[in-house]
Amino acid sequence: MKTRLWLLAGATLAMALATGCKPKGAQSALSGDAASKVYVAPGQHDEFYNIVSGGFNGQMSVVGLPSGRVFKAILPVFSVHPENGWGFSEETKPMLNTSHGFVPWDDLHHIAISTTNAEHDARWAFGNANNTPRIARVDLTTFKTVEIIEIPNSGGNHSSPFITENTEYVVAGTRFSVPTGDDASRDVPIDTYKENFKGTISFISVDKDHGDMEIAFQLEAPPFNFDLARAGKKKSHGWFFFSTYNTEMAHTLLEVNASQKDKDFIMAVNWKKAEEYIKQGKGKKVKAKYAHNKWDEDTHMATSVIKEEVLSLDPRELKDIIYFIPCPKSPHGTDTDPTGEYIVGSGKLAAIIPVFSFTKMLQAIENQDFEGSVDGMPVLRYESVLHGEVEKPGLGPLHTEFDGRGNAYTSFFVSSEVVKWNIETLQVLDRVPTFYSVGHLMIPGGPTGKPHGKYLVAYNKISKDRYLPTGPELAHTAQLYDISGDKMQLLLDFPTVGEPHYAEAFPASLIKDKQVKFFPLEKNKHPRAAKGINDARVERDGNKVHIYMTTIRSNFRPDNIEGIRVGDEVYFHVTNLEQDWDVPHGFAVKGANTAELLVMPGETATLRWDPDRVGVFPFYCTDFCSALHQEMQGYIRVSPAGSNVPLKYSTGLTE
Amino acid sequence: MKNVSSVNRILIAVCSLLMISAYFTPLWQISLWAPQYPEGLNMKIWIDRLSGDVDIINGVNHYIGMKHIGVEMFPEFTYLIYVFGFIIGFGILAAIIGKRWSLYTFFSMIAILGLGVLVDMYLWGYDYGHNLDPTAAIKVPGMAYQPPLIGYKELLNFLAYSGPDTGGWILALVGTVLLYAVITEVMQSKKEKVLA
Secondary structure, three states: OHHHHHHHHHHHHHHHHOOOOOOOOOOOOOOOOHHHHHOOOOOOOOOEEEEEEOEOOOOEEEEEEOOOOEEEEEEOOOOOEOOOOEOOOOOOHHHHEEOOEEOOOOOEEEEEEEEEOOEEEEEEEEEEEOOOOEEEEEEOOOOEEEEEEEOOOOEOOOEOOOEOOOOOEEEEEOOEOEOOOOHHHHOOOHHHHHHHOEEEEEEEEEOOOOOOEEEEEEEEEOOOEEEEEEEOOHHHOOEEEEEEEOOOOOOOOHHHHOOOOOEEEEEEEEHHHHHHHHHOOOOEEEEEEEEEEEEEOOOOEEEEEEEEEEEEEOOOOOOOOEEEEEEEOOEEEEEEOOOOOEEEEEEOOOOEEEEEEHHHHHHHHHOOOEEEEEOOEEEEOHHHHEEEEEEOOOOOEEEEEEOOOOEEEEEEOOOOEEEEEEOOOOOEEEEEEOOOOEEEEEOOOOOOOOOOOOEEEEEEOOOOOOOOOEOEOOOEEEEEEEOOOOOOEEEEEEEEOOOOOOEEEEEHHHOHHHOOOOOOHHHOOOOOOOOOHHHOEEEEEOOEEEEEEEEEOOEEEOOEEEEEEOOOEEEEEEEEOOOOOOOOEEEEEOOOOOOOEEEOOOOEEEEEEOOOOOEEEEEEOOOOOOOOHHHOEEEEEEEOOOOOOOOEEEOOOOO | OOEOOHHHHHHHHHHHHHHHHHHOOOOEEEEEEEOOEEEEEEEEEOOOOEEEOHHHHHHHHHHHOOOOOOHHHOOHHHHHHHHHHHHHHHHHHHHHHOEHHHHHHHHHHHHHHHHHHHHHHHHHHHHHHHOOOOOOOOOOOOOOOOOOOOEEEEEOOEEEEEEEOHHHHHHHHHHHHHHHHHHHHHHHHHHHHHHO
């Protein structure tokens, strides 16, 4: 004790003499071979594709692992992207249509990569729109968003877009419960939350060949906040697990009021049972307005259809669809292990991590081992469903992924670390610091039945001093760890695009040889395509002027256009005649309020231009296409409204 | 009673004047480090106010239900300036008087002030660390967050340090110097008794 006091006194003195000197933290030293483990030599390819959510940018990004190199900083999904005309071109505008009209932005949190038999097939990447609830599907042969479906009766699509093992369904659990139904039942006082608000869970079916989505059914769950979800797999296939918080059903100051109960719930949904009820005709069609937008790869344009009703199931009446598993303190992540037996609930305010057993859950249901009910839906007894608790794992557990070797890896936001533990024995095996405050973490194949347990990426919420500073807003950061050995080893820091939440990664070999290189011109069914230079023309239809324009290295046809008047609506329908990989052309015209176009080989895209003044305006190619790219340009002449200048267009004529 | 030595008389005067620094320098500091705060959070306690990362510390601590640290939390801020003023005044008087009893009284005042401040700090720390809002978001069973009185302590993901700052060290120096003066006077008075 005495020595300790002396040590304290010594430390105190040292502290006073050297203010600002900080005690040695757990800064893990990089070992010498870290660089070689992430080095992908020039010309070589990465082992994994990493599809990363962009968070508040509403987009996805595409990164290679283990190098951390960015292949596509922005793959536009829910937000407009002036760089390639997403949301600005006439063809893409319908993709961002909703029941609220055109919405130019959203907040994309989670990625789900399609699976077959609980293994990645990587045909599609799904993403959720958190703000105006939607789910998008990206085709991984074109890396293009090809479908967006709006989720009605939802407010904050956070518990989404998690998928079942054969991509039968992608789910959408509402974060905010909201009143639903007709105008009268939606216009209610906020303090009637418990009576009038609904926590809607949507199951969206995915066509197994083409990926087309439809809202199969919605479940009217209690007005909790639904946070995250995972499907059961293998033995637990047929079930879906949703984490809930605010089972207090508070509607104000949730920071305090939704943190009061010792246990919230993981909601287990037996969706096979729901399917049976639907077959028996127990579903109820209810009015709900939502947009369903699809991209057509042949016409190179999107269509948006507003739908009017959904099939609703009431689990209070239709028994055995929903069971509640008590889970400590506002669970965030709910993750099922690769065998489908274990369900890990990460109570973000809890001091332990509970691991539930699917087998025990079925047993508890069979034995009716209930400790209560919520609106007639049984609450299972915690102890009966529990496999065990991980003791003293860390502070602020958020998410868990798996390596396929019987280990789980949980991210801890508050104590800023990743902790590795054994699922069977619940022993903590290793811990590594993250810099700083990790949110989601990701192992390639981690949420599937077949993880590739070689790397782990931590997506951090704070980067602080890790990079050169850039004013008040700093880079968001990811960290790559080698998890192939007993000890996790930090290999690499790399900045990310937007603010990533969840991401998934899969072997590059799954898709790299399936990439679409260009769109065959003969298949181009765009009604205003100009499939050859002889189709290039300009047509007037009232005050609308349609310019059928072609691009090929290195000219526009037509490139001299006259007879346009102030007040006209001018549509440049640009067809890229190239039939080779990596030769997009760009199109930009002075004063356009509609950004620009990047037109892929064989594609047709349309930019609307509303000339507001008289003059001659240049247009040019923005994508460096050839040695004579700088010569790829043209002029369009605008005359006063009512002018008699005849419509005239040409290319290459000199008088 | 006998006069103090002229050296000690100067020391008393110097110490009294040094104590004036308490009005211009921070007396105490509390620092916190966490993985996400590698640079540390630092709060300084002055004679009548707080400075430093108080708002950030409050922001971090409210999750576990700790009270909001603010000037209003410390009634000491309203009277410490007078207590110091009184002691400094007495010290100057003691130097003028130059009697041993005046030195002993001056030293006792500083010793009581020092002890009083430490006891006060401990009691505040105990209350701050134990008296938590029952509606706090994060409740770790059996966990209290009393900051260390002096030195380091690990509190969840934070490492906390508490100790004197510039003004506090000057006060410690004043106390030590006066202790030296007291000891020399006591020894001198013993010598005088033996001689007598």
